[in-house]
Amino acid sequence: MNAYCIIVDSRLMASRLPRCLATLKSAIQRFPGRVEIRVVSEEDSPRLARLSQRFGARFEAIPQASVGARGNEAVQRSPGEALVFPAPRGKLADDWLNSADALLSRQHWDAVLFQPSDTTLPRGLVRLWRTTPSPGTLCVQRGWFERIGGFDPALDETACQDLVTRLRACQARVLELPL
16 A cells, blocks of 8 residues: 555635544544645644644645645655545545555556535536536645646646646546546
C-alpha cells in the first residue's frame, strides 16, 4: 500500500470541514501509519488547529493567497507517495481508500477521480448548483503531480479541475469512479 497524504484546504471545505475530517478519520484508523491528513489554511487559526487535532489531522498555516499555491506548498511539505485532494461537496464511501490503493498500487492508473453523485438534488437544481466544474476527490501519484508542475498557483476553486485536465493532456491514466 502507498503512503497517502490527504490535503484538505480549509477555504474550500468551509463549514463542511468537520464532516470531512470525521469521514477521513476512518482512513487513518484503517491504515495506521500510512495515511496523513493535513489541513491547510492561508493564516494561522487556533480553532482550526484544535479541530484538526481532534480528528487526528495536522494543521498548517501556509500564507499563500490561492488554493493552487497552498496545495503545491502542502505537497512539498508532505512525505506521501500518493496525494489526495478531497472534493468540497463530495461524500466518500467507507471503502474509497481501499479502491484507490488497489488501482494506484498496481500501476494500472496514475490517478483516480471519485466523482460526486448529484442524485440528492432535484433534477432541475443540478444545473444551477454547479457553476464551476467540480472534479471530485482526486487521488494522484506524486510522480505525476510533480511531472506536470502541480497546481497552477494562480487558480483558486478551479485548481483541481485544471490539474485533472493537464493530467489527461499529458496522457496520464485517469480513472473516474462514481461515488
